[in-house]
Amino acid sequence: MASSILVGTGLKKRYRMGEVDVYALKGVDFTLYKQELVVVLGESGSGKTTLVNLLGGMDQATEGELMFGETAIHQCDEDELTEYRRNQVGFIFQFYNLMPNLTARENISLGAQIASDPLDVQDLLEQVGLADRADHFPSQLSGGEQQRVAIARALAKNPRLLLADEPTGALDLPTGRHILALLRRFRDEYSKAVVLITHNTNISQLADRIIYLKDGRIEWVHENDSPIAPEEVNW
């Protein structure tokens, strides 16, 4: 068994919505192992995004513990969380969230320049197949190309953990497959742990482990012994 890099115990998250308290997570235990690809499945409102936000240090749990190696993420202050996101986590979003006035290369550099041990930007551009589009602005790129830039940007920091929230949600099937293939390749080549959130059950077939969330709790966990190739994914 590979060593764990992230261990969450009894994670709860409460939000104040107007005049009522809403529990988005009601006690989740979660462990992520090195070089593992986990898919978190669930309906809208099941708590998937909340979980990923906690794992990525974007938000903090109301109760429970989250350990990244020896670091207690649940006790970090604002600066420590920033440091954690900067060096250990790479985020990929459904709507890319690129800087519209930076070119593809510059968007990736934006990630690379703040990290302590970044990857080579040109190398990444080539790996995501955008070497010839490097000096284009996001408005000049297709959705798939923008998402590839976003993946390269997340990876440029050389984090140990990649978190992708519905990365194929806005893409067509061939483009989506291409993105999934990239994620898996990077997991293998760079030994990253990848957490992929989706409500698309078909995508879960390429995971090493599938976690199904329902109503803020883990409904079931499935260890997938024979993940399929991204090219085989259909939706």
Added chain:
Amino acid sequence: MILWRKMMRDMWGNLGSYLACLVLVVIGMVAFLAFAIASNNMAVSKDILYREQNFAEGFAELVAMPEHYVERVRRMDGVAQATGRLVRDVQVYDAEGAASVYLRLVSLDLQEHGRLNDVLLLKGEPLAARELKGWLDQRFFHANDLELGETIRIIAGGRVRELVVGGVGTSPEFVYPMRTEAEIYTDPQRFGIAFVPAQAMWQLFTDYDRAFNSLVFSLEPGADFERVKERLELELERFGVLEIYPRVDQTSHFVLTEEIEVINTMATFFPVIILMVAGFIIYIVLRRLVEQQRGQIGILKAFGYGKRQIMFHYLSYSLALAAVGGALGGLIGMWLANPLTDMLYEFFHLPPVYTGFSASALATSILICVGVLGFAGYHGCKAVLRLTPVEAMQPPAPPVGRRNLLEKFPLLARMLTVQGKMALRNISRSRSRTAFVFFGLMISCAMVAFTWALATEAMPKFMFYQYEQVETHDAKITLDGPRRRHSIHRELQGLPDVSLAEPMAEVPVKLSHRWRRENVLLIGLLPQARLYNILDVDGRRVIPGDDGLLLSQRLADNLAVGIGDTVELESLYLRDIYDKVEVDVVAIVPQYMGMNAYMGIAGLEELLGQEAFATSFLVEFVGGPGPERERVTALRELYRESDLLAGVDSRLEQLDLMVEYWEEAGWIIVLYVAIGVVFSFAIIYISSLVVLSERQRELASMRVLGMSSGEVFSVITFEQWLIGVVAVVAGAPLGRVILGAFAQSWSTDMYTMPAEMSAQSLLAGVAITFAAIWASQRFALRKIRRLSMVAVLKARE
């Protein structure tokens, strides 16, 4: 109706911004109406006083003219009415002699009907022809806590006389009484006007038996002042015309008119600035609202609401604010106008005129607000017109990224970090906001630099140069007219307290060059004079020679002469008063207070064909600073009853008055600097808020990437500093231009405002603007710290 409800709820949801806008609109309209009504009250009250008291349209100063000659002037072509007066300044006898107090006695012909410049008697009793009883101007009366029936001891004709206070009044000629035109303040404690029957005056001043030295006149409808002046000059030449000038040059009228003008300017300046900021806020708020409610607009359009209906719905946010703000501001402004008018009357002592509620003023206030906010609101929400229902329901296309022009320079492009590039591109991406920030900061910097230069350089130089650099005596002894100088000089020099006495001859002359003419005082000084220093622009001494004139810069400009030119000089002091002599201009020097010509005293005497004479003496005491005040008092005591002396003035007293006046005026400077600072602060703060609101998604993405709040904020601040640096580079010279324009508009023949601006003032403008930018950025940084990455990134764009 439903849309109205939606509007109310939307406004409630973003109460802070709308409230800020409303408060600004109300303040703007309060300033507008309060100042506009007060200035109108003042103007009306001034007009009433001028009309009721027959304020003259022309003023002539003469040596002496027989009383009966006034009738002849009245019959002249173009003259409607004329009144002759005897005007003499006397010193008030003060037992302690601590300060010089002067009264200007102005004669009243008690028989004359419809006299010009008549006195409006506020309280007291009629005057009797031969009684030494007078009406005092109300400022002097109140400032000195006088009572009716009290007596004031004056020194007139070499003797102490008792003037009975018979009443208190005001005259259009002395609404703002000044002893000399060169003064810039009034001190009602030390100078006042007393209106005394002509007969009583003639008894006091026997040299003027049934004669006048002042003539005031009004013009027939359509008559031209200049023509009448020419006729009068010919007609009165034999009586020694010193000066004939129109109402616009009359000191009190000039000051009062200027004051009304200043209040009028405030009624425009403040509201314009405030409404501009309010307009900008509403523009930003509505633009953002329309972007945020894109989906809602789509739904409304899908329901069948027309473009105009939806447009009007969003416009109604700003129109509602304008109507409420305009009405509230209008009402409060009207309510505050009369107390403000009272404050001004307290200063000017005009007969009070007030304005009650005015529906048209209220309507004007509302219309102005509707106009400004309607315009700003329209530009804020005009995007509604362009959206089709389908477009509206979809997220907006990503903003187009472009390289900046500056990045075409490879060296610069290489030097920039990625954040630097973002900032640079944002500048060209949002051109209208960049322009707003640029112009705003440029104006703030210019305003601060201008005010700073005014407060620390121009005004002090203007106010203190004369009494610190030019005049360095301890006391000035003014004779009652030109007197042989040697014997007085010897006497003064022989006084035990006096270490140095220098004669000075002040001669009224008319200088002409081609068709240009100026009536000025030509001052004759000893070449080695130490107590009156004529300095050039670099502060070096210029020695007044015997062969030519030194002219003040303004005089040279007015006459259009340069060094080496020749001017023609006429003077009643010339041996032959009908003669004209030619004199060369040998130097031009700066002079901030007054407008004079200078010459060596011996040369002046030779030019005039007169024996050695002086009109005053400058004195320096033994032992340096400290005991001057006592010595001035002793000197006053010594010559109290001498009929040779018109007065003894202490330079330090003048300086003290200046300092006092300056300290009173100081808050205005502070106010202007504060406006500059608040302006910069508001501009950067608003601009930061807009940037935060528009780019929160980008900023949140950077936070997610692992950048700290400070690093993320540096993108915005870098952008602002870039614009800020360019803006202050443009703003500093603009400050200099404003100072130049201000000095030009403020300067008259009597005062010249220096217009130099030192590097220190420029630096102050830059530093204060930068400090305001820095401070407002700290406030905006707090907003970034509170930015919720989760909420922003989860939301659809």
